[in-house]
Amino acid sequence: MKLDISQMDHIIELALREDIGSGDITTLACVDPAVHGEAEIVSWSDGVLSGQDIASEVFCRVDDSVKYTSLERDGSEISGGTDIAVIGGKLASILTAERIALNFLMRLSGIATLTRRYVDEISGTRAKILDTRKTTPGLRQAEKYAVLCGGGSNHRKGLNDMALIKDNHIEAAGGLSIALKRTFDYLADAGRDIPVDVEVATDDDLEQALSGGASWIMLDNMDIGRIRDAVSKIREKDDRIKIEVSGRVTLSGLREIAECGVDYISVGALTHSAPSLDFSLNVSKISR
Numbered sequence: 294m295k296l297d298i299s300q301m302d303h304i305i306e307l308a309l310r311e312d313i314g315s316g317d318i319t320t321l322a323c324v325d326p327a328v329h330g331e332a333e334i335v336s337w338s339d340g341v342l343s344g345q346d347i348a349s350e351v352f353c354r355v356d357d358s359v360k361y362t363s364l365e366r367d368g369s370e371i372s373g374g375t376d377i378a379v380i381g382g383k384l385a386s387i388l389t390a391e392r393i394a395l396n397f398l399m400r401l402s403g404i405a406t407l408t409r410r411y412v413d414e415i416s417g418t419r420a421k422i423l424d425t426r427k428t429t430p431g432l433r434q435a436e437k438y439a440v441l442c443g444g445g446s447n448h449r450k451g452l453n454d455m456a457l458i459k460d461n462h463i464e465a466a467g468g469l470s471i472a473l474k475r476t477f478d479y480l481a482d483a484g485r486d487i488p489v490d491v492e493v494a495t496d497d498d499l500e501q502a503l504s505g506g507a508s509w510i511m512l513d514n515m516d517i518g519r520i521r522d523a524v525s526k527i528r529e530k531d532d533r534i535k536i537e538v539s540g541r542v543t544l545s546g547l548r549e550i551a552e553c554g555v556d557y558i559s560v561g562a563l564t565h566s567a568p569s570l571d572f573s574l575n576v577s578k579i580s581r
Contacts, residue, residue: 296435301435304431309390312393317385317388317389329381329383329384330381330382330384330387330580331381331576332577333575334348334376334573335374335376335574337374337570337572337573338571338572339373340371340405340570341369341443342365342366342367342369342370342371342405343398343438344439345363345366345398346367347398348398349363351397352380352382352386352390355390356383358382358383361380362379364376365377368442368444377398399569399571399572400569401438402572403568403569404436404440404443406570407443407562407566408422408424408442408443410544411443411544411560411563412445415547415551415558419554420550420557421446422557422560423560424445424446425448425559426451428564429564433450433451439564440563440564443563445563446557448559455487456488457490457492457511458472458489458490459492460492460513469493469502469505470501473505477489488508491510493513493523494514503530503531508533509537511537511538511539511559512539514539514540520538521553524536535557536554537555537558537559538553538558542560
């Protein structure tokens with residue numbers, strides 16, 4: 294589990310430009326640029342940590358002489374009052390980078406924490422928790438990394454790495470069977486061997502998906518009874534077909550879905566509704 298920090302370059306630069314603008318007025322006015330110091334980042338929430346590499350890179354971008362030392366690893370469970378990192382160097386640089394670094398930690402740790410709750414809820418079943426493309430624009434890679442930190446799995450990272458035939462594609466193509474055939478023909482012509490996931494909402498959709506050769510079927514917005522019936526039909530047809538449940542998935546009903554024998558449960562809330570964790574930076578040493 295590793296975040297490619299080089300792919301975050303433009304996001305970090307944008308965040309720093311947005312926050313600093315023409316200069317950090319308060320720090321420029323109050324802090325002697327020659328003063329060095331040390332600060333700790335403290336978690337005030339219980340949860341799962343994510344975003345250490347990004348936070349470290351933020352401080353480095355402001356001043357590459359600043360040293361960021363992680364005290365806890367991404368993916369680890371932390372409790373309120375835990376020091377998760379120590380930063381040393383020019384105090385002005387530390388204060389200027391503070392908010393952006395904390396913002397990344399807060400957001401990503403929140404996602405990791407919510408994901409862990411979903412993952413723990415279905416422990417012992419065959420099901421895995423998947424994220425979706427319902428991510429903050431520009432932050433998809435980081436947010437999907439946070440899902441991994443929480444023990445979840447990544448669905449497709451974009452439109453180019455997997456085919457997912459949804460209701461609007463089916464409508465535009467003129468039917469599910471037509472959409473499936475066109476997709477398989479397109480992939481064959483392009484010489485690509487990638488998964489083809491098809492969304493089904495009715496019994497007729499399911500029959501067309503099974504007869505059309507779908508290798509991955511998404512059961513969309515079905516109640517628990519229909520999910521059980523669909524799983525039974527799919528397993529009887531071909532146990533190799535991956536079964537995903539999506540839509541109206543909540544923690545309270547999660548385990549019942551998982552116990553139907555599905556392979557995946559996709560949850561948009563992991564990235565669009567996760568509450569942030571609370572972190573702060575506290576200066577602990579000053580060398581004048």
